[in-house]
Amino acid sequence: MKFVVLILLASIGCVNGEMNFYFYFHCLVLYPGQQKMMKIFGKVLDVDLDEVTIGLEPVSNFKCVDDCFQTDGCILVFMNSGGKCFSFDFNSTKKLTVVETKREEGLMVAFKTRFLLDQCPAYDDMDLLVTVGEDPIPWIKNGNMYTFEKCVRDWKMYTRENGVTVCMQTFKEEIYSLVNAIKRCDELGGYKLTGVQSKEELQWIFDRRTSTWHKNSGFWINAKRLEEYSRMNDTHFNITDGYTTLDQEFYRKFADLSGSNIGIIEDCLLVCNAAPGFLINDIQCSDYTYAKGFVCGYQLV
Ligand SMILES: *[C@@H]1O[C@H](CO)[C@@H](O)[C@H](O)[C@H]1NC(C)=O
Ligand SMILES: *[C@@H]1O[C@H](CO)[C@@H](O)[C@H](O)[C@H]1NC(C)=O
Numbered sequence: 001m002k003f004v005v006l007i008l009l010a011s012i013g014c015v016n017g018e019m020n021f022y023f024y025f026h027c028l029v030l031y032p033g034q035q036k037m038m039k040i041f042g043k044v045l046d047v048d049l050d051e052v053t054i055g056l057e058p059v060s061n062f063k064c065v066d067d068c069f070q071t072d073g074c075i076l077v078f079m080n081s082g083g084k085c086f087s088f089d090f091n092s093t094k095k096l097t098v099v100e101t102k103r104e105e106g107l108m109v110a111f112k113t114r115f116l117l118d119q120c121p122a123y124d125d126m127d128l129l130v131t132v133g134e135d136p137i138p139w140i141k142n143g144n145m146y147t148f149e150k151c152v153r154d155w156k157m158y159t160r161e162n163g164v165t166v167c168m169q170t171f172k173e174e175i176y177s178l179v180n181a182i183k184r185c186d187e188l189g190g191y192k193l194t195g196v197q198s199k200e201e202l203q204w205i206f207d208r209r210t211s212t213w214h215k216n217s218g219f220w221i222n223a224k225r226l227e228e229y230s231r232m233n234d235t236h237f238n239i240t241d242g243y244t245t246l247d248q249e250f251y252r253k254f255a256d257l258s259g260s261n262i263g264i265i266e267d268c269l270l271v272c273n274a275a276p277g278f279l280i281n282d283i284q285c286s287d288y289t290y291a292k293g294f295v296c297g298y299q300l301v
């Protein structure tokens with residue numbers, strides 16, 4: 001099937017009190033109100049624009065913004081009056097701070113964001129979201145400053161009920177013991193083998209399994225039954241990532257626990273398709289050849 005998509009180019013200038021800003025958007029007629037660029041007078045504090053653009057040719061303001069708009073991974077561009085333009089890529093950005101500046105300074109920042117309105121909203125009411133990755137991430141506005149914080153690369157971010165924000169990523173490698181899974185996460189960048197705290201996190205990990213894997217195959221997570229409860233059908237787990245707190249009900253609910261199987265002690269946990277209704281199985285802590293990966297994490301602070 002073939003269909004025609006019209007692309008409109010437009011910009012809306014907005015003046016709300018002191019602040020001048022405007023939207024610039026390509027509007028796919030089939031999906032109105034999608035991705036846009038919002039420009040403000042401002043600068044990114046995390047970079048020295050002159051330094052990072054050494055050797056780059058000046059470009060027009062339009063091209064600076066448009067190139068970012070057209071590039072999938074671009075989340076934001078920063079430009080000065082000399083036409084020096086620097087773009088920030090989603091995967092290589094972890095944290096940014098943008099501060100508003102006076103028009104006379106000639107500095108511009110354009111955010112890629114998604115806005116329902118095609119008209120000028122009140123500036124103070126705008127909730128800017130980075131909509132480049134899998135999940136929207138908010139810019140936190142504080143006075144005349146915006147900050148944005150995300151996980152490394154395309155790692156998944158979860159904010160837990162206790163307010164702890166965790167970043168996690170699955171890795172597919174045949175690692176047959178808990179000890180080596182912990183070691184691999186450390187080797188990959190000082191990360192922890194992550195503990196799991198919510199159904200949402202667990203489901204995400206479960207869904208990262210390869211569809212052709214055996215039902216018993218899955219990812220190591222951080223948990224080992226305490227010595228005194230070893231080989232028992234029990235939920236007293238030791239979680240050593242430093243940010244996950246033990247919620248025993250959680251394991252009772254989602255893990256198919258036994259403690260042992262035909263004489264083999266099963267004190268560790270694997271996210272897999274073990275039994276109907278369960279997303280975790282307790283397994284032996286070493287020489288477990290169904291283990292096909294592990295989940296690393298760290299606390300975002
Ligand atoms: C970020 O990196 C991941 C994995 O390397 C890749 O699949 C994804 O397309 C990248 N995302 C963007 C927005 O560049
Ligand atoms: C949990 O495991 C760590 C690392 O193996 C160990 O140092 C710690 O003593 C254990 N905690 C308990 C309560 O057994």
Ligand SMILES: *[C@@H]1O[C@H](CO)[C@@H](O)[C@H](O)[C@H]1NC(C)=O
Nearest residue numbers: 233234252256257258259260
């Ligand atoms: C483990 O304990 C739970 C809760 O008491 C029970 O439902 C389950 O059948 C037990 N599993 C085994 C293998 O005994």
